[in-house]
Amino acid sequence: MATEKEQELLEKLANGVVNYDEEAVKEAAQEWLALGLDPNKAVFDGLVKGMQECGRLYEEQEYFVPELLMCADALYAGLDILRPHMKSEDVGVRGQVVMGVVQGDVHDIGKNLVKVMFEAAGFTVHDLGRDVPLEKFVEEQLRTDSEIVALSAMMTTTMVGMKNIIKAIKEKNPKAKIMIGGAPVTEDIAAKFGADGYAKDASNALKDAINMISSLRDLT
Ligand code: B12
Numbered sequence: 001m002a003t004e005k006e007q008e009l010l011e012k013l014a015n016g017v018v019n020y021d022e023e024a025v026k027e028a029a030q031e032w033l034a035l036g037l038d039p040n041k042a043v044f045d046g047l048v049k050g051m052q053e054c055g056r057l058y059e060e061q062e063y064f065v066p067e068l069l070m071c072a073d074a075l076y077a078g079l080d081i082l083r084p085h086m087k088s089e090d091v092g093v094r095g096q097v098v099m100g101v102v103q104g105d106v107h108d109i110g111k112n113l114v115k116v117m118f119e120a121a122g123f124t125v126h127d128l129g130r131d132v133p134l135e136k137f138v139e140e141q142l143r144t145d146s147e148i149v150a151l152s153a154m155m156t157t158t159m160v161g162m163k164n165i166i167k168a169i170k171e172k173n174p175k176a177k178i179m180i181g182g183a184p185v186t187e188d189i190a191a192k193f194g195a196d197g198y199a200k201d202a203s204n205a206l207k208d209a210i211n212m213i214s215s216l217r218d219l220t
Pocket of ligand 1: 055058069110111150153157198199202
């Protein structure tokens with residue numbers, strides 16, 4: 001249960017994102033850390049909650065793209081402060097992951113949160129950024145010999161591109177494990193596209209990645 005102070009700061013973080021008030025977000029993030037509270041909670045129960053509300057306002061046509069861009073800036077201002085303090089328990093497994101948002105899609109907040117979780121657990125992340133062409137994923141997996149490729153898509157239109165990326169990677173390296181995610185992606189879609197895994201959020205993504213790497217190491 002969050003204390004009254006925690007609740008107040010979580011609301012300040014969420015409202016700061018919704019009202020694209022970078023200063024309020026920064027203040028709340030700093031105060032949160034000064035109190036020695038868990039930064040993961042501030043990110044997921046504060047910043048991300050605020051962004052979910054922005055999505056609702058966009059759907060109701062109260063917000064448009066310019067507002068969403070400012071909300072994203074406010075979220076990133078908070079994440080910049082909290083990220084260096086985010087920690088995860090020692091998960092005992094480490095690996096390399098190629099990560100990116102698929103071609104045509106610039107929604108990178110979710111991907112960056114998955115990255116934060118992976119890095120906190122000691123994984124090496126080769127981040128290709130957003131709007132990444134198919135062949136970049138294939139090249140980077142081969143170049144780095146990463147065990148996992150993590151693909152993110154936030155639009156139904158761009159999600160379909162994942163199928164071709166999965167096929168191309170598997171052709172070049174059948175051993176590479178591919179996990180996909182993003183709001184429109186489901187377990188069913190992941191199975192249909194031939195992915196090895198799907199997770200609905202960043203902490204489940206990390207759990208899946210640990211399982212995938214453990215299973216690969218059991219094979220060798
Ligand atoms: C913020 C936002 C934007 C910002 C993005 C800023 C940025 N730097 O990311 C901007 C303003 C740029 C934007 C633009 C557009 N957007 Co927009 N946007 C959103 C919004 C409101 C929030 C997305 C978000 O950040 N959520 C918060 C994060 C934390 O959640 P998440 O991304 O889902 O990530 C979590 C999980 O999905 C998972 N995950 C994510 N990736 C991965 C990867 C792996 C491997 C795994 C395992 C898990 C995983 O873990 C994450 C953390 O827990 C959504 C609304 C919504 N309901 O999602 C619309 C939304 C995604 N956008 C939409 C649209 C239509 C657009 C535009 C086309 C609008 C326009 N007319 O121009 C453009 C497209 C630009 C492009 N080519 O990509 C639609 C997509 C509709 C659809 N089904 O296809 C949505 C759903 C809004 C809506 N209801 O219509 N958008």
